[in-house]
């Protein structure tokens with residue numbers, strides 16, 4: 001089961017074996033995608049992010065059918081906020097701060113309704129769910145150890161937001177030696193120009209952070 005799949009990507013073809021790869025879905029939680037959550041509290045239009053849900057579902061379905069490992073992350077803080085630096089909580093002038101009570105429970109707090117992955121992409125019991133206190137999925141989490149324990153060398157990323165948690169996580173993964181692919185239409189930003197810039201930054205300079213490709217060739221390759 002070490003079959004290699006090669007797909008058209010930028011800046012050149014991306015090759016991976018499903019058995020040594022994980023699909024990493026970043027922060028597709030209600031806090032970012034639904035009104036009343038953290039993303040909206042910062043003044044963002046969350047409907048932009050909802051548009052990628054069908055594509056994320058299609059990639060997730062194809063990935064599961066190929067038997068690949070799936071990782072879901074959530075930006076989540078402990079109820080006592082001991083893992084939320086004051087610099088993060090007090091920055092700016094949001095309508096609700098992290099830990100405040102909002103329409104979907106306490107903002108960005110683990111276990112609250114707003115902190116759950118959206119139902120369309122709900123994790124299955126055999127999939128990994130990582131709660132992360134930072135923007136990157138590797139900071140203060142067991143993710144690297146879990147992936148190493150399963151012989152994972154390649155990571156395929158989707159989720160939100162492209163230039164914040166997705167790009168930060170890809171850079172962290174790249175520095176840890178993973179070959180990373182970003183699914184271009186499986187990620188979104190509240191700022192479309194930032195998404196486009198992040199995609200270019202990732203695959204520029206010979207793939208300095210990794211590769212990018214649309215969902216279609218990935219799904220076709222997995223079939």
Ligand code: C5J
Pocket residue numbers: 026027032075135160161162164165166
């Ligand atoms: C943000 C994230 N944008 N998941 N978090 O604050 O990208």
